[in-house]
Amino acid sequence: xxxxxxxxxxxxPREITIEELQSCDYVATMGCSTLDVGExxxxxxxxxxxxxxxxxxxxxxxxxxxxxxEQRVIAxxxxxxxxx
Numbered sequence: 001x002x003x004x005x006x007x008x009x010x011x012x013p014r015e016i017t018i019e020e021l022q023s024c025d026y027v028a029t030m031g032c033s034t035l036d037v038g039e040x041x042x043x044x045x046x047x048x049x050x051x052x053x054x055x056x057x058x059x060x061x062x063x064x065x066x067x068x069x070e071q072r073v074i075a076x077x078x079x080x081x082x083x084x
């Protein structure tokens with residue numbers, strides 16, 4: 001991520017609570033998560049992006065996954081900004 005301009009050196013993963021998820025309108029899961037979203041409820045739009053887990057992949061494959069996430073985030077923001 002550093003080469004893309006993101007300094008994550010002081011970041012550590014943490015568990016997301018069901019309450020945090022329930023406070024969202026949308027939740028995007030990566031598909032390789034152990035996150036159980038079954039208890040979130042019907043008021044949250046859950047998008048499972050079913051991405052490959054980058055753990056153990058070479059740098060080129062991790063870059064591809066990172067770039068795919070970027071494109072999906074852009075598409076999601078485009079969807080939100082499109083008048084209905």
